[in-house]
Amino acid sequence: MLKIWGRANSSNVQKALWAAEEVGVRYDRIDLGGPFGGLDKPDYVARNPNKRIPTIDDDGYILWESNAIVRYFGHKYGNDQLWPRDPKVRGLAEQWMDWQQTTLFSDFVVLIVQLLRTPPDKRDQTAIENARQKAEASWAMFDQHLKANAFAAGKAFTLGDVPLGVFAWRRYELPIQRANLPNVDAWYKRLQARPGYKKIVMTPLS
Numbered sequence: 001m002l003k004i005w006g007r008a009n010s011s012n013v014q015k016a017l018w019a020a021e022e023v024g025v026r027y028d029r030i031d032l033g034g035p036f037g038g039l040d041k042p043d044y045v046a047r048n049p050n051k052r053i054p055t056i057d058d059d060g061y062i063l064w065e066s067n068a069i070v071r072y073f074g075h076k077y078g079n080d081q082l083w084p085r086d087p088k089v090r091g092l093a094e095q096w097m098d099w100q101q102t103t104l105f106s107d108f109v110v111l112i113v114q115l116l117r118t119p120p121d122k123r124d125q126t127a128i129e130n131a132r133q134k135a136e137a138s139w140a141m142f143d144q145h146l147k148a149n150a151f152a153a154g155k156a157f158t159l160g161d162v163p164l165g166v167f168a169w170r171r172y173e174l175p176i177q178r179a180n181l182p183n184v185d186a187w188y189k190r191l192q193a194r195p196g197y198k199k200i201v202m203t204p205l206s
């Protein structure tokens with residue numbers, strides 16, 4: 001059976017798990033990282049020399065990098081709707097996936113580390129506020145896109161919504177001031193109706 005290594009509360013692991021749920025592939029998840037450690041163990045490093053989670057083993061095929069895993073599940077197990085064949089629809093899904101990794105992620109790392117893993121008296125309020133403002137400006141940009149699109153790639157949910165959806169949960173759950181973004185709110189509500197999102201993403205942050 002497909003194996004996925006990584007603690008269940010990691011944002012990047014959640015992308016792989018949620019995508020697996022969406023395409024309906026069964027998997028075994030093995031706890032690793034955070035309090036479980038194991039990233040430096042030789043057998044793990046042999047699979048993932050980058051020493052991060054998630055990593056998958058699909059019948060002997062090893063892959064790491066969360067968004068690459070989401071794409072692989074789309075190609076291998078997704079139907080045309082979840083991983084659209086139309087290059088223009090797929091292009092949009094890929095655009096928002098890459099934007100999550102290259103633009104949104106760095107601000108969320110600051111918010112997660114500061115607000116969830118740093119004692120209140122040790123928090124860097126300037127860094128938190130800068131990251132919050134930048135993240136909210138990014139979400140405002142996505143809100144504009146959602147004015148004319150129900151989902152990242154257009155009318156239908158695709159795996160292109162997965163990386164952003166994982167961080168939307170964090171946007172609403174972290175104790176931060178949020179801008180009024182009605183289209184993001186409506187998209188987020190649509191994600192919350194998906195069983196895979198409920199099961200994998202809507203879980204306590206840490």
Ligand SMILES: N[C@@H](CCC(=O)N[C@@H](CS)C(=O)NCC(=O)O)C(=O)O
Binds near residue numbers: 010034066
């Ligand atoms: N670009 C990588 C980043 C992977 C990453 O940084 N994962 C974090 C968890 S979200 C990790 O391995 N942290 C070490 C740990 O949890 O111990 C990806 O998207 O897969």
